[in-house]
Amino acid sequence: MLPEKFVLADRVLQVAPSPTLAVNAKAKALKAAGADVLNFSVGEPDMPTPVHVCEAGKRAIDQGHTRYTPVAGIVELRAAICAKVKADHDWAYEPDQVQVCCGGKHGLYNIFQAILNPGDEVLIPAPYWVSYPPMVQLAGGTPVIVPLAEANNFDLDPEVLAGYVTAKTKAIVLNSPSNPTGAVFSQKALAAVAQMAYKNGWLVISDDMYEELTYTDVRIPHILHADPRLKEQTVISNGVSKSFAMTGWRIGWSIGPMEVIRAMNRIQSQSTSNPAAPSQYAALAALQGPQEFPGRLREAFIPRRAFFVDALQSIPGVTCVTPKGAFYVFPNFSAYYGKSCNGQVIEGSVSLADYLLSEAKVATVPGAAFGADAFIRFSFATSMEVIVKGMERIKIALAALQ
CATH class of the missing domain: 3.90.1150.10 (Aspartate Aminotransferase, domain 1)
Known part of the structure; x- marks a missing residue:
């Protein structure tokens, strides 16, 4: 006791x-x-989980990949992540701009820990994924909840958003497709929010975990397509948990400005260190193998x-x-x-x-x-x-x- x-x-x-x-x-x-x-x-x-991914994880163990890796993840996986975003979106990143983490949730936690000081405010559209506000609070920040309207199909409303902006606003979280609503933010709304973020110098945290699970015939809008200037003030969170049914493997990643990723690596080095090595090789097989x-x-x-x-x-x-x-x-x-x-x-x-x-x-x-x-x-x-x-x-x- x-x-x-x-x-x-x-x-x-x-x-x-x-x-x-x-x-x-x-x-x-x-x-x-x-x-x-x-x-x-x-x-x-x-x-x-796909058979070839499981086999890659088993093979990694048999080949002795059971020890520490670099804190940010094996360079092969980080390079594969860069290749994926280049192929999918034509965004150019270097492996040093990628942190591999213990699931997307861990990556988001690292982001907030790296960027927030006491009193910093983070705009979070609601309905939101349950962990965003607590993560902001644990980093000493203040979550500012911005309501989305069901009548507007839970799309962002820039005029409503503007009413929650203060001098303390430091970042905004975007989750599209959304957990829990499944909503996809419109190009028009993202363009308006991008202009606000660029003008005010906010960091944009784009949680793209569900980007491959969409039900439209065209590529869904993204804030970096709406305004490419935001690339240097946007951190993207993603992973293989949902798209490859790898929730238990605990592999996610963050990709963004070098300064932010380096700060996140310092935090990760003193918390979990690297993600599990066999899981990293399994994720590498997911990204480089069949994509069906x-x-x-x-x-x-x-x-x-x-x-x-x-x-x-x-x-x-x-x-x-x-x-x-x-x-x-x-x-x-x-x-x-x-x-x-x-x-x-x-x-x-x-x-x-x-x-x-x-x-x-x-x-x-x-x-x-x-x-x-x-x-x-x-x-x-x-x-x-x-x-x-x-x-x-x-x-x-x-x-x-x-």
Whole structure:
């Protein structure tokens, strides 16, 4: 037991645990107890990692790649990342402008640690990925939440954004396609935001983790295409977790201005050091080997997305914007707030998610975790059979609310 006068650090006390992982843990506990739980809470593809990637990881172990690597990652992988962004976007970077990290989340954490001082403000459009605000807080910064409108398909509104800008604004986070909404920011909006960022000298943090999982026929807009001048004040976060079903391998990367990457490397050198060596070689195989897998994921997700959206929109009172990317739907269930069943009152997204888990055995993530309490997030990175069964249960559970 800790001494009576022992006090935990303030930074820990202001940060809540990840709600997505908490819901997943509760759902797994129910399932372990024998309940037939349908889990829509976790954001990871349901396909296995490609065989050639797994073989590369095994081969790396057999070849003795089980020791420390350079802090920023093996140069072969960093060069492959540069080659990928050059081929995909025609952006020229050098390997020294790349940091390989223990998943995209770790890279984002490093970015905030490297750039923020106490009082610095970071603009975060909401709905947002759950970890952005806590990461900013842990770095001593202040998250400034900028609401996005469902009626505007969760696109950025530069006029609304301008109302949250202050002299302390240091950076803006852009996540397109978005987790949790699946929204893609428009070229018009990104061009306006790019002009604001360039004029005010903000760092742009572009979280592109879902860029290969889109449902449009054309390449989605990106702020660096909207205004190439921003290249020297933009850090891109990406990885293989989603596009190659490698969530557990924990390999992501950041690519951007040399000064920022060097600062991130200093932080990483004193925290995790390098990412796992076999995982780096597996990621190298993912980038340099066959590239059909992301397309296979998209093809699998398209009918699931269509069914989910149609089923949700058919429920009285529920609205749902059709996602253009990622593998989430983010329906608005606020019409059911204030209703109850068996004494359980639905006060918001947290209590609705709890109700769906306890009564329908359906695990979701409350929108409050994403800064949007009117909504609930579902992942459709699961089988169509599970989705169909889950929607049947949800309709019954909602119909029971009075």
